Amino acid sequence: MVKTYLPHTWQEALFIRGNDDTMLLAGGTDLMVKYHGAPGITGNFPKPLLFLNQISSLKTINIETDSITIGSNVTLNEAAGISALPLILKQALGEMASPAIRNAGTLIGNICNASPAGDTLPPLYVLDAQLTIESLNGTRQIALADFIQGPGKIDLKANEIVRCLTIPRRNNTICFYKKVGMRKAAAISKLSFAAIAQKTDQKITYMGVALGAVGPTIIRSKEAENLLTGKIEILTDTWETMHTIYNSLLCPIDDKRSSAIYRKTIALNLLAYFYKEYIWQ
Structure with missing residues (x-):
């Protein structure tokens, strides 16, 4: 027997969360797989389940001049359909999982799963996304x-719920996303690469590079990005310094999907491709 809560308002959900130790469930596409039982047998959930999918206020999408706010119940497909959504996140969502999963799973659920291979995480890292927690x-x-603090580890207290995600809107003139997997769709990534930049009068005014599945969390180096920010002339030794920084940061593992050496080699190759094709021109 699994104890469940099905609130219909945000305040009701906060009250339940504040008075019982629960597991949160919105789309359930990861949680149900993790704790499923044998056919006909109830899943082995360690805590009561608090369903969020009946709370209409968490379905909101607000588009402002400088930001986009996405509620916790917005599915992956609904997020992909936002006209103002940054291209790099649209690309990641388009290559993620299957249509059925994207129709049920939520964007914030993918974040809270905190997998190093999470498809939406590298784009959201370079977009400087923020969460509102209540x-x-x-x-x-x-x-x-x-x-995100590690594989499956997030900074969320037992009485808290993530309400929404906010993405700053920028005029990113450069955008590059690549997911490497066993097939084109419905595959967990071997690694992923996301990069955006703003270029004005040949000068890089903003840059973000993030890599997934090559460490315990998403890898992003502000030190490496700052080597290019504000520069007009990009020198060859700049690339060598960047390569050294990322080479030291990348620490992939061997698992059933790929080897550590493959992941690291491809990640550095993608970094070189982005640098030479999009930045050093």
């Missing part, structure tokens, strides 16, 4: 890069 005690904002 409890009966109040509200806080946190950068996505600080929220």
Whole structure:
């Protein structure tokens, strides 16, 4: 027997969360797989389930001049359909899982799963996404890069729920995304690469590069990005310095999907391709 809660309002959900130790479920596409039982047998959930999928206020999408806010119940396909969504995130969503999964799974659920191979994470890292988290005690904002602390580990207290995701809107003149997997769709990535940049009068004014499935969390180096930001003339030794930085940061593992050496080699090759084809021109 699994104890479940099915609130219909946000305040009701916060009250339940604040008074019982629960597991949160929105789309359930990861959670149900992780804790499923044998056919006909109830899944072995370690805590009561708090369903969020009946809370209409979590289905909201707000598009402002400088940001996009996406509620916790917005599915992957609904997010992909946002006209103002940054291209790099649209590309990642388009290559993610299967249509059935994208119709059920939520964008914030993919974040909270905190998998190093999470498809949406590298694009959201370079977009400087932030989360709004609430409890009966109040509200806080946190950068996505600080929220994810390791494989399956997030900065979410037992009485808190993620309410929404906010993505800053920028005029990114350069965008490059690549997912490497066993097949084109419905595959967990061997690794993924996301990069955006703003270029004005041949000068890089903003740059973000993030790599997934090559470490315990998404790899992003502000030190390497700062080597290019504000520069007009990009020198050959800049690439060599960047390569050295990323080579030291990447720490992939061997698993059933790929080898560590393959992941690291391809990641550095994608970095070189992005640098030479999009930046050093």
